[in-house]
Amino acid sequence: MKRFLIGAMALTLGAIPVTAQSLEDLNIQIHGYATQGFLYTAQNNILTTSSSNGSPAWSEAVVNITSQPTPKFRIGVQGRYFLLGNYGNAITLDWAAADYKASDKLGVRFGKVKIPNGLLNETQDIDPSYIWSLLPQGNYPISSRNSQLAEYGGVVYGTFNLGQKMGKLEYRGWGGEVAIGPNDGYWVAFKEEGIVLTNGLNAVSSGTALRWKTPLPGLMLGASFTRLNKSSSPFVDTYVVPAGPSKGVTITTPGAMVLNAINEPAFFARYEKNRIMIAGEYVREPAFIILSGLSPYPERSDSRPWYAMTSYKVTDKLTGGVYTTQDVNHQAVLGPARYFKDWALSGRYDFNQYLYAKAEQHFIDGTAVGFDADLNPNGIKPSTKLTILKIGMSF
Amino acid sequence: MKKLLYAALFVASASIFIVQASAQVIVIANPSVKASEVSKNDLKEVFTGTSTSLGGGSVVPILLKAGTAHEEFLQAYIGKNDTAYRAGWRSLVFSGQASMPKSLDPEAAVVEFIAHNAGTIGYISKATPHEGVKVLTVR
Numbered sequence: 001m002k003r004f005l006i007g008a009m010a011l012t013l014g015a016i017p018v019t020a021q022s023l024e025d026l027n028i029q030i031h032g033y034a035t036q037g038f039l040y041t042a043q044n045n046i047l048t049t050s051s052s053n054g055s056p057a058w059s060e061a062v063v064n065i066t067s068q069p070t071p072k073f074r075i076g077v078q079g080r081y082f083l084l085g086n087y088g089n090a091i092t093l094d095w096a097a098a099d100y101k102a103s104d105k106l107g108v109r110f111g112k113v114k115i116p117n118g119l120l121n122e123t124q125d126i127d128p129s130y131i132w133s134l135l136p137q138g139n140y141p142i143s144s145r146n147s148q149l150a151e152y153g154g155v156v157y158g159t160f161n162l163g164q165k166m167g168k169l170e171y172r173g174w175g176g177e178v179a180i181g182p183n184d185g186y187w188v189a190f191k192e193e194g195i196v197l198t199n200g201l202n203a204v205s206s207g208t209a210l211r212w213k214t215p216l217p218g219l220m221l222g223a224s225f226t227r228l229n230k231s232s233s234p235f236v237d238t239y240v241v242p243a244g245p246s247k248g249v250t251i252t253t254p255g256a257m258v259l260n261a262i263n264e265p266a267f268f269a270r271y272e273k274n275r276i277m278i279a280g281e282y283v284r285e286p287a288f289i290i291l292s293g294l295s296p297y298p299e300r301s302d303s304r305p306w307y308a309m310t311s312y313k314v315t316d317k318l319t320g321g322v323y324t325t326q327d328v329n330h331q332a333v334l335g336p337a338r339y340f341k342d343w344a345l346s347g348r349y350d351f352n353q354y355l356y357a358k359a360e361q362h363f364i365d366g367t368a369v370g371f372d373a374d375l376n377p378n379g380i381k382p383s384t385k386l387t388i389l390k391i392g393m394s395f
Numbered sequence: 396m397k398k399l400l401y402a403a404l405f406v407a408s409a410s411i412f413i414v415q416a417s418a419q420v421i422v423i424a425n426p427s428v429k430a431s432e433v434s435k436n437d438l439k440e441v442f443t444g445t446s447t448s449l450g451g452g453s454v455v456p457i458l459l460k461a462g463t464a465h466e467e468f469l470q471a472y473i474g475k476n477d478t479a480y481r482a483g484w485r486s487l488v489f490s491g492q493a494s495m496p497k498s499l500d501p502e503a504a505v506v507e508f509i510a511h512n513a514g515t516i517g518y519i520s521k522a523t524p525h526e527g528v529k530v531l532t533v534r
Binding site for chain 2: 027029035062064066068071072074076078094095097099101103104109113114122123125126128129159202217239274313316317350352394
């Protein structure tokens with residue numbers, strides 16, 4: 001699938017010079033942004049950083065190149081350097097796609113494309129586009145962001161005008177292959193138990209999303225449905241005997257992880273008028289994992305993350321906002337590891353159209369998202385206060 | 396009571412200023428654009444990347460790089476300042492959904508470009524000469 005798409009894109013790229021008359025006609029643009037964050041937590045270390053000592057280990061840099069030789073056809077590629085604690089520290093391909101928009105009613109995009117599910121998935125990695133430093137982590141976990149952002153496949157999209165009294169309806173349908181890399185944050189808990197998926201996990205993904213721009217100016221209501229087909233991948237479990245006559249002996253067990261099909265519905269809404277923005281989203285994420293050859297698996301989870309957020313543009317340069325979010329795994333045992341609840345207060349100041357700074361305070365209750373045992377060797381405390389400072393520039 | 400009256404007077408004066416300001420900007424298009432008038436909402440959708448059609452034909456928005464006419468256009472028809480407006484476009488650019496519209500300077504360059512490129516639409520000060528382009532009425 002990946003090879004086919006790369007081949008198709010190469011052919012498309014090769015065709016551009018034939019249709020273009022000059023470099024100017026290709027309408028080539030280069031854009032980018034970079035951010036540097038600083039995290040400080042009063043209790044636990046979070047997101048695999050040493051945040052309780054204050055951590056600057058949060059850097060991102062993005063560059064994209066696009067060409068639009070005709071108003072209806074566009075092609076582009078975007079690369080990213082991402083570092084957050086032990087996550088990333090690598091350059092990855094965000095997306096690389098060709099896009100043909102026949103009309104407002106029908107467009108198609110293929111290659112490595114962003115997955116347009118939920119309210120914010122397509123833009124969750126674009127720090128300059130929103131006030132928040134950290135999005136609601138139950139819905140948009142930054143540790144798994146690269147895997148959830150894009151797929152090798154295609155998206156069909158368009159907008160239908162329903163008439164003055166009914167507003168507009170945007171649709172998007174997608175299908176392809178999602179690759180959850182071996183270093184994705186999704187596997188952190190497994191790694192800490194000695195289970196390593198050497199190849200990560202690839203799964204066929206598909207879905208559809210509808211966004212209704214209601215007749216009430218600024219109000220959008222939406223829903224999406226994402227399906228991840230059943231998939232499996234080999235793993236190696238490493239166990240070091242902790243005591244007894246065999247103390248220190250390493251036992252390795254090969255096996256296969258089976259991730260059963262996941263059906264993920266999401267419902268969301270956003271209202272934007274003048275200086276105010278209000279939004280909310282609810283998602284259900286049931287999952288069923290089997291690790292063949294190991295006990296006590298299988299493991300079921302049933303997370304139902306939601307958030308409600310609002311922001312207000314105090315002046316042209318200053319924006320303030322607040323959100324609350326909860327993510328409860330209804331299959332987990334009772335205790336702080338079952339849930340993640342967070343209140344966030346955020347501010348953003350735009351010095352000019354290129355440079356901005358953000359400050360954010362989180363009041364986190366529960367440990368279901370963002371905390372790992374290795375960096376909290378004395379145990380994870382049930383609540384955490386997190387302060388984030390961030391500076392960014394884009395062009 | 397006096398304070399309230401002063402406040403009301405201030406708001407009313409500000410509103411008059413905004414109306415006058417928007418009246419100084421005109422929307423222009425290449426003669427190939429079929430529409431002769433455009434609703435405020437359709438104009439906003441074209442210039443925020445939500446829509447690429449007007450009156451049944453494809454259109455391409457052209458921006459001014461900066462200046463009074465640019466600020467007035469954004470204030471009157473988009474409801475955002477330049478920073479917020481360009482941040483919205485960057486969101487589309489970085490998510491692979493659009494390319495940034497061409498920004499030109501000065502206004503005469505916008506007129507020149509729109510006059511020679513089919514399907515383009517832009518805005519300039521009313522006082523700027525605009526031969527070779529059509530002026531769209533904003534409803």
